[in-house]
Structure formats: C-alpha cells, structure tokens
Amino acid sequence: MNEQNELPPHVAAPSPTAPHGPSGLGGGVGVDRVPGLGHSGGGSTLLGYIGIDTIIEQMRKKTMKAGFDFNIMIVGHSGLGKSTLVNTLFKSQVSRWSSGWGSEHKIPKTVEIKAVSHVIEEGGVKMKLTVIDTPGFGDQINNENCWDPISKYINEQYEKFLKEEVNIARKKRIPDTRVHCCLYFISPTGHSLRQLDIEFMKHLSRVVNIIPVIAKSDTMTLDEKNEFKHRVRKELETHGIEYYPQNEFDDDMEDKNENDKIRETMPFAVVGSDKEFQVNGKRVLGRKTAWGVVEVENPNHCEFALLRDFLIRSHLQDLKEVTHNIHYETYRARRLNDNGGLSDVKVTCQFPLTL
Amino acid sequence: MSNGARSVIEVHRNGNIMAQEKLLEGYVGFANLPNQVYRKSVKRGFEFTLMVVGESGLGKSTLINSLFLTDLYSPEYPGPSHRIKKTVQVEQSKVLVKEGGVQLLLTIVDTPGFGDAVDNSNCWQPVIDHIDSKFEDYLNSESRVNRRQMPDNRVHCCLYFIAPSGHGLKPLDIEFMKRLHEKVNIIPLIAKADTMTPEECQQFKKQIMREITEHKIQIYEFPETNDEEENKMVKKIKDRLPLAVVGSNTIIVVNEKRVRGRQYPWGVAEVENGEHCDFTILRNMLIRTHMQDLKDVTNNVHYENYRSRKLAAVTYNGVDNNKNKGPMTKSPLAQMEEERREHVTKMEKMEMEMEQVFEMKVKEKIQKLKDSELELQRRHEQMKKNLEAQHKELEEKRRQLEDEKHNWEAQQRVLEQQKLDASRTLEKNKKKKIF
Numbered sequence: 001m002n003e004q005n006e007l008p009p010h011v012a013a014p015s016p017t018a019p020h021g022p023s024g025l026g027g028g029v030g031v032d033r034v035p036g037l038g039h040s041g042g043g044s045t046l047l048g049y050i051g052i053d054t055i056i057e058q059m060r061k062k063t064m065k066a067g068f069d070f071n072i073m074i075v076g077h078s079g080l081g082k083s084t085l086v087n088t089l090f091k092s093q094v095s096r097w098s099s100g101w102g103s104e105h106k107i108p109k110t111v112e113i114k115a116v117s118h119v120i121e122e123g124g125v126k127m128k129l130t131v132i133d134t135p136g137f138g139d140q141i142n143n144e145n146c147w148d149p150i151s152k153y154i155n156e157q158y159e160k161f162l163k164e165e166v167n168i169a170r171k172k173r174i175p176d177t178r179v180h181c182c183l184y185f186i187s188p189t190g191h192s193l194r195q196l197d198i199e200f201m202k203h204l205s206r207v208v209n210i211i212p213v214i215a216k217s218d219t220m221t222l223d224e225k226n227e228f229k230h231r232v233r234k235e236l237e238t239h240g241i242e243y244y245p246q247n248e249f250d251d252d253m254e255d256k257n258e259n260d261k262i263r264e265t266m267p268f269a270v271v272g273s274d275k276e277f278q279v280n281g282k283r284v285l286g287r288k289t290a291w292g293v294v295e296v297e298n299p300n301h302c303e304f305a306l307l308r309d310f311l312i313r314s315h316l317q318d319l320k321e322v323t324h325n326i327h328y329e330t331y332r333a334r335r336l337n338d339n340g341g342l343s344d345v346k347v348t349c350q351f352p353l354t355l
Numbered sequence: 356m357s358n359g360a361r362s363v364i365e366v367h368r369n370g371n372i373m374a375q376e377k378l379l380e381g382y383v384g385f386a387n388l389p390n391q392v393y394r395k396s397v398k399r400g401f402e403f404t405l406m407v408v409g410e411s412g413l414g415k416s417t418l419i420n421s422l423f424l425t426d427l428y429s430p431e432y433p434g435p436s437h438r439i440k441k442t443v444q445v446e447q448s449k450v451l452v453k454e455g456g457v458q459l460l461l462t463i464v465d466t467p468g469f470g471d472a473v474d475n476s477n478c479w480q481p482v483i484d485h486i487d488s489k490f491e492d493y494l495n496s497e498s499r500v501n502r503r504q505m506p507d508n509r510v511h512c513c514l515y516f517i518a519p520s521g522h523g524l525k526p527l528d529i530e531f532m533k534r535l536h537e538k539v540n541i542i543p544l545i546a547k548a549d550t551m552t553p554e555e556c557q558q559f560k561k562q563i564m565r566e567i568t569e570h571k572i573q574i575y576e577f578p579e580t581n582d583e584e585e586n587k588m589v590k591k592i593k594d595r596l597p598l599a600v601v602g603s604n605t606i607i608v609v610n611e612k613r614v615r616g617r618q619y620p621w622g623v624a625e626v627e628n629g630e631h632c633d634f635t636i637l638r639n640m641l642i643r644t645h646m647q648d649l650k651d652v653t654n655n656v657h658y659e660n661y662r663s664r665k666l667a668a669v670t671y672n673g674v675d676n677n678k679n680k681g682p683m684t685k686s687p688l689a690q691m692e693e694e695r696r697e698h699v700t701k702m703e704k705m706e707m708e709m710e711q712v713f714e715m716k717v718k719e720k721i722q723k724l725k726d727s728e729l730e731l732q733r734r735h736e737q738m739k740k741n742l743e744a745q746h747k748e749l750e751e752k753r754r755q756l757e758d759e760k761h762n763w764e765a766q767q768r769v770l771e772q773q774k775l776d777a778s779r780t781l782e783k784n785k786k787k788k789i790f
Contacts, residue, residue, distance in 0.1 A: 079520020141527050142474045187518075189412020195473050219519075219550045221618055289552050290631050292622025300620050 067119075067126030069176050070316065071157075073208070074131065075150065075200070076185025077138030080215035085183075085272035086131055088285065088296060089308055092120060093274075108136040111149045132179060138196050147200045154179050154208050158331040180323045181244070181311070182208045185215040186232065186267060190224050193235050201241045208327060209244035209319055211311070212236070217269030217302050218287065218294045225269050232267055243267075245315070249322060262310060271302040397457050402507050403646060404462040404489075406539070408482060408531070409516025410470040413546035418514075418602035419463055421615065421626060422638055423452060426604070443468040443478045445485045464510060470527055479531045486510050486538050490661040511653045512575070512641070513539045516546040517597065521555050523562045532572045538657055540575040540649055542641075543567070548599030548632045549617060549624040556599050563597055577640075578648055592640060598633035601626050670694075 074082040087093055117130045132153070137146055157178045164174040182204065186197055201210055212232070217225060236243065245263065250256040273296050276283045285296040295301050311319075407415045420426055444467055452459045464485065469478055489509045496505050513535065517528055532541055543563065548556060567574060574596075577589045603626050607616045616625040625631050641649075670690045 077520075078525075079518065079522045081521075139525060141530060142476050144474050187412070189410075191412045194471060199473060216550050218619070219547050222620065287552055289549065289622070289624070290628075291624050292619065294619075294621050298620075 064124050064126075066173070067128060068320075069128040069130065070320070071115075071130040071132060071177060071179050071181075073134065073150075073154075073179045073182045074185070075134050075137055075182060076215060077187070077196075078135065080185040080187060081272050082133070082183075082185055082215070084274060085185075085213075085215070085270060085304075087274050088272040088304065089311065090120060090129060092118070109140070111136040111146050113149060113153045130177070143196055146196075147203050151204060151207065154204070155331065158328055159335075161328065162332055162335060176320075178323055178328060179208050180319045182210045184210050184212045186212055188214055188216050188219045188228070188269075190220055190228050192231050198235070198239055198241070201236070201243070202239060205241050205243060206327075206330075209246075209322055210241075211244050211307075212267040213307065214267050214269040216271065218271045220269070229265075229267060229269065244319065244322070246322070249326060265303065265306060268303040268307040268310075270304045270307055271296055272304070400458040400460060401646075402460045402462070403650070404464060404508060404510050404512075405641075406464040406466070406482075406486075406510045406513040407516070408466045408469055408513060409546060410518060411467065413516040413518060414602050415465070415514075415516055415546070417604065418544075418546075418600060420604050421602040421634070422641065423450070423461065424604075425450065425452065443481045445481050462508065475527055478527075479534055482531075483534060483538065486535070487661070490538075490658060491665070493658065494662055494665065507650075509653055509658060510539050511646075512649045513541050515541055515543045517543055517563065519545055519547050519550040519559070519599075521551060521559050523559075524566045529566065529570055529572070532567070532574075533570060536573045537660060540652055540657070541572075542575050542637075543597040544637065545597055545599040547601065549601045551599070560595070560597060560599070575649070575652070577645065592636055595633055595636065598637045600634045600637055601632040602634070 072086070074086060076082050112135055113132060114135065115130055115132045117128060119126060119128050121127070134150055137150070140146070161174060161176065161178055164171060184197070184201060186193065201212070204210060214225075214228065214232070220228060242248070243266065245259040247259075247263075250259055271287065271294055273285050273287050273294075275285070275287070277286050277288050277293050278284075279286070279293050279295060284293075284298070287294040287296075296304050299305055405419075407419060409415055446465045446467065448463050448465070450461045450463070452461055466482055469482070472478070486509075493505070493507065493509055496502065515528070515532065517524065532543070535541060545556070545559065545563075551559060577592060579589070580586060601617065601624055603615050603617050605615065605617070606613050607618050607623050608614075609616070609623050609625065614623070614625045615627060616623045626634050629635055666687065670687065
C-alpha cells in the first residue's frame with residue numbers, strides 16, 4: 001500500500017463486509033460480468049453466465065446503506081499517546097479529549113470506562129466508530145486487579161448482545177456494542193514487559209482480541225526497537241498469551257502465511273501525531289524535534305502505516321468475525337451452561353431461558 | 356613584596372568585640388589559606404554518594420555512565436535493570452575516579468525494582484531505610500570516642516527519574532517525593548527526554564513544577580550567591596527545572612564532529628547539545644559547581660534534622676512533653692541515667708510479678724496432679740473388685756460344671772451296668788433255649 005498522503009485515502013480494499021468468498025471470485029468491487037469459470041467445490045462448469053457474482057455488489061449496496069459499527073478499546077497507562085494514536089488512525093478527532101471532555105488531565109482514582117461514538121463516512125460507507133478509553137489504568141500506586149472493570153465491561157457487552165439474541169421478539173439488527181478489538185499500549189522501556197502488562201494480557205486474551213502496540217516508539221533507536229520487540233514476543237510466548245491474529249483461528253494456508261508474516265512484525269512500534277509539517281516539499285504528519293522530523297507514515301521511521309493497514313484495511317472485518325464467532329460464542333456457551341450467571345457480570349434482570 | 360595587602364573585615368558592633376580595619380605593612384601570607392585547604396582536601400580525596408531512583412527502563416544506568424564518562428555498568432557486570440527483581444532492592448556500587456590529581460570516591464546507590472510491581476505500595480520503604488541507616492552510621496561514628504576515621508556514606512543527592520508521559524506526575528512520584536524530600540536532596544529529572552518535542556517538554560515541565568508546589572514538595576534549591584554572574588546562571592537553571600535529560604555513551608559522527616548521541620532514522624539526538632536536552636546543565640550543576648553545596652546541605656540540614664529527631668526520640672520516653680516546654684534542662688547523659696534506673700526498677704517489679712504468677716501456677720498444677728492421682732487410685736480399686744467378682748463367678752461355674760460331670764459319669768456307669776446285666780440275662784436265655 002504505497003499511498004501518498006496528499007490524496008484523501010479512498011477505499012481500494014475489498015468491500016469490508018464481503019466474506020472471504022466461497023469461490024475464487026475476484027475481490028474487485030463492481031465487478032464486470034465474468035464468464036463463470038473457476039469456482040470452489042467439485043461442481044460442473046457453468047454453461048453460460050448466471051450472475052451469481054453480482055451477489056457481492058448487492059451485499060455492498062446493502063451494507064453501504066446500513067453502515068456498520070466498530071468498537072475499539074484502548075488500554076494503557078496515562079501518557080502513552082493513546083488518544084493521539086486513535087486520532088491519527090481514523091484521521092479525525094475521535095478520542096475522548098476532543099469531545100470536549102474537559103482539558104483537565106487529572107488521573108482518576110479508579111479505572112473508569114469512557115466510550116465515545118462518532119459516525120465517520122468514507123466513499124459512501126458509513127461507520128459508527130466507538131472508542132472506549134480506560135483512564136486510570138495502571139496509574140495508581142497499587143494496581144492490583146485494575147483490569148477488573150475492563151473485564152466487567154467487556155462481559156457486560158456480551159451479556160447485552162446475548163439478551164437481545166435470546167429475546168422472543170428480536171430486533172432486525174441487534175446493535176453491536178461488543179468490543180471488537182483491544183489495543184494494548186506497551187511502554188517503551190527497552191527492557192521487557194512489565195508485570196502489569198503480562199497480567200492484563202493473560203486475563204483478557206481469552207475474552208477479547210488484543211493487539212499489543214509499542215507506544216511512543218520514537219524513543220528507541222532501530223537496534224533497541226528490534227531487540228525490544230524480539231524480547232516482548234518471546235515473553236508473550238512464554239506466558240502463553242495469544243494476541244490477535246491468533247494462531248488457532250487461521251482457516252487455511254493462505255491465511256496462515258499472511259498472519260504469520262504479520263505476527264512476526266508484531267507488536268507494532270508506533271508513533272502518533274495529528275500535526276503536519278513540511279518535509280522535502282511534502283506535508284506529512286509527524287513530530288518535529290530539534291534534530292529532525294519523525295514521520296508517522298514513513299515505514300522507515302515507525303510502523304504506524306503497518307498497523308493502520310492491518311487494523312483497518314485488511315483485518316477489520318476479521319476482527320468483528322472473530323469476536324462474534326469465537327469470543328462471543330465462548331461467552332454464550334459458558335453462560336448457558338452455568339445457568340446461574342458468571343461472577344463477573346451482574347445480571348440486572350433474569351431473562352427466562354427458553355431452551 | 357610589600358604590596359600593601361589590604362583585607363576588608365566586617366565591623367561587628369555587638370558587645371565589646373569590634374574588629375577594626377588594619378592596613379598590613381607587608382605581605383603576611385594568609386592569602387595562601389585557600390590553597391592550603393585545597394591541598395589538604397585534594398590529598399584527602401572527596402566522597403560523594405549519589406542515589407538514582409526510578410522505574411526500570413528509564414535510562415538510569417545509561418545516564419550514570421554518561422555523567423561520569425565511565426562504564427559503571429558494563430556488559431560483564433550488567434546493571435540492575437537487566438536483572439528482573441521481584442521486590443525493591445537497594446544496591447551500592449563504588450567507583451574511584453581520578454582527574455587532574457583529584458580523586459573522587461563515587462558511590463552510586465541504585466534501586467532496582469522500584470515501581471515495577473503491580474502493587475507498589477511502600478516501595479519507597481527500602482529507600483528510606485537505607486538513607487536512615489547511613490545517617491545512623493554517621494551519627495554513631497560521630498558519637499564515638501575515637502573519631503579519626505569518619506567515612507561519610509550519607510546519601511548526598513537523589514536523582515529521581517520521571518517518566519516522560521507528557522501529562523504530569525504519577526501518584527507514585529508524588530508519594531515518593533513527599534516522603535523523601537526532608538531526608539535527602541531530591542533533584543527531579545525527566546528521563547528519556549528525546550521522546551518529547553520542545554513544546555511538549557515545556558508544558559510538561561510547567562505541569563510538574565505546578566504539581567510540586569501544589570503538594571509542597573521541597574526539591575533541592577540552588578543557593579543564592581552574592582555574585583551577579585552566578586545568580587544569572589542559577590536563575591537560568593531554575594527556569595529549566597526539572598531538567599530533561601538524555602543519556603548515551605555511543606559516539607556518532609555528525610557533520611564531521613564526534614558527538615555522543617542517539618541515532619534515529621530522522622536525525623541524531625545529541626546528548627551534549629543544550630538545545631536538545633539539559634544534560635550539560637545537569638552535569639555542570641552536579642559535578643562542576645554544586646557538588647560541595649549538595650554535601651553541605653546534606654550535612655547541615657538533612658543530617659541535623661535526622662539527628663535532632665533521633666536524639667529527641669531517645670529522651671522522649673522519660674520526659675513528659677508538657678512539663679518541658681522550654682529547652683532541655685538535663686543533659687542527655689543524665690537523662691539516660693535516669694531512664695536506666697527507671698528501667699531497672701520496672702524490670703524488678705516485673706520480675707516479682709512473674710514470680711508470683713509462677714508460684715500460683717505451680718500450686719495449681721500440683722493440686723491438679725494430686726486430684727488425678729486420687730482418681731486413678733479409685734479406678735484401680737474398682738477394677739480390682741470387678742476382677743475378683745468375675746473370678747468368683749468363674750469358680751462357681753466351674754464347680755457346677757464339675758458336679759455335672761460327676762453326675763453324668765455316674766449315670767453312664769449305671770447305664771453300663773444295666774447294659775451288662777441285660778446282655779448276661781440275654782445269654783442265659785439263649786442258653787436255656789438251646790438246651
């Protein structure tokens with residue numbers, strides 16, 4: 001993806017809601033009539049053109065009308081540039097600070113969960129983006145169990161969805177508030193993961209998709225960065241923390257190869273910025289220091305572009321699917337088996353299980 | 356030689372002592388005094404103890420190496436940051452540095468594990484204990500009879516590393532500084548300052564200073580001097596507090612100059628460049644200009660605070676505070692004597708009490724033992740009786756059995772006899788029949 005920053009990025013990726021097609025139909029949008037060759041399964045060749053491939057177009061039209069939602073949670077202790085990064089990712093002021101949430105940066109005494117929603121539109125596609133911020137995480141002197149409020153929130157969203165699903169008169173489109181992705185910000189110490197990081201990820205990697213990210217990576221030189229990433233990956237492996245994309249959910253070889261390549265470069269070392277500067281006659285997003293300008297979208301400087309492509313341009317739908325098919329189903333199975341409710345979630349009203 | 360050395364002396368008008376200004380008629384030579392002091396102290400050598408506190412990964416070891424241009428933590432002896440600690444430790448490393456004939460015994464106190472755990476309550480306690488123990492050592496060696504050797508191991512300066520979050524101080528920072536600002540000179544530093552742009556750095560510094568004054572934390576104050584020049588320099592330093600530093604010992608060539616710095620793809624952050632970071636200010640302040648002042652403040656202020664608190668605590672037990680509102684009337688020694696006597700009487704009383712209690716307990720125990728003995732005796736008797744009764748019963752039964760046996764045998768004999776008779780008569784009849 002060599003995109004210039006002057007042109008507004010346009011949707012060049014396949015339509016986000018197109019499923020990984022059942023057949024080898026091209027991912028192109030607005031596809032022309034292609035003679036019906038090559039399809040999955042061992043069926044017979046088509047004798048003429050039927051028009052099955054236009055289903056993609058139909059789906060696209062529908063989703064463009066309906067729009068879709070994406071919920072991203074950002075976790076990390078204060079001062080790691082979380083809000084700036086989210087603003088940079090979605091190229092708009094979507095973080096908590098910009099919603100006029102007050103300019104006081106006081107550290108709250110307990111972990112709070114603040115969700116802010118915006119509707120952003122691009123190329124005719126509407127997306128309701130909800131950014132869930134967790135101020136107060138890891139900032140206290142005693143950080144025992146500071147992941148509990150977060151865990152509770154995630155389970156509450158699953159619970160809400162479950163309730164809607166189990167209802168007799170269901171809504172046509174259940175509003176999806178489940179957390180699809182959790183960006184966990186690692187502090188760039190250059191040594192290793194902190195105790196708190198490991199504890200958090202251990203507790204939550206089975207409940208939500210965690211994408212670890214190294215924040216403020218312009219602190220480290222290239223060598224330090226590589227060493228740090230290597231060490232972090234090893235530690236995550238030692239502790240058995242499965243971050244997204246999880247090994248076990250790779251469908252086929254193609255997916256596996258692609259995901260393996262991504263897993264090798266994770267965690268992404270990113271830098272966020274919403275200010276623009278002139279560099280070599282171009283206007284780029286970056287940070288200006290006395291010894292140079294750190295360009296956010298330059299792959300030699302930091303891996304922001306990789307993260308953005310991964311998160312938005314190729315794996316957005318996959319994140320939602322893994323959340324729905326795997327994490328949510330795990331929750332649902334556990335819940336319906338227990339028949340009494342988990343200890344985390346306070347069920348406000350007992351719904352009758354009509355099973 | 357006589358250049359009419361003139362020395363201006365302040366005229367005291369208190370009491371009878373009035374020093375007048377006198378003009379010297381020749382060169383006496385006491386202008387040489389500073390040189391003598393200098394020579395003596397150079398021979399003795401200097402000592403300086405520096406403590407570094409901060410979370411791991413903030414570049415403390417690198418900064419120490421950069422400050423003193425040595426590899427205190429080399430690959431053969433990796434610094435504490437490379438070893439994972441579960442609890443806060445306090446480690447000392449000593450290094451003897453020589454420069455221009457002056458030798459400095461530098462002690463670096465490191466605190467690995469600080470602020471790294473999930474629960475960091477009381478992670479400052481080991482640090483406080485260490486500082487107090489050093490003060491106590493000095494106090495003890497000062498109170499000794501033979502005071503020839505008085506090594507000064509007190510912590511003269513504490514460099515506190517603040518993580519460059521850009522927002523403000525963390526609760527841990529505030530707690531730590533609140534607890535230690537009256538025990539040691541705290542110099543707060545912003546670590547890894549190349550994370551921030553100049554504007555962010557400015558704002559961050561302002562925010563930190565605001566929070567420090569808000570929480571009434573007393574960081575190390577640069578002393579005012581009479582010299583105008585120095586004052587200007589001091590003011591410049593004060594404006595840039597807390598100092599934002601970057602540490603590095605790798606040498607990079609920039610514009611054909613060899614500088615120490617950090618190489619990024621977008622440029623080189625130079626350690627000794629005043630526009631990039633405040634490292635040079637820190638080094639100059641810490642080593643070149645204010646080292647002696649730090650030691651003096653430690654000696655005159657922090658150590659004296661500790662000493663008076665410690666000695667007051669010793670005498671507190673015996674003296675009612677309400678009675679002695681004024682200055683101490685008794686000397687500490689007499690105080691201690693009295694205390695000792697009191698202590699001794701208390702001990703005797705306690706001893707007596709304990710003896711009484713002991714007696715009582717012994718009596719009780721004896722009584723109990725007697726009771727249980729009686730009990731046992733009784734039971735013994737009873738069991739014997741039971742046994743005898745059973746014995747008698749058995750005898751009775753046995754006799755019965757014997758009687759029965761006799762009867763049965765008698766009967767058997769009778770039966771035998773009858774049988775014999777019966778067989779004889781049968782035979783007789785048979786014989787009769789045959790004949």
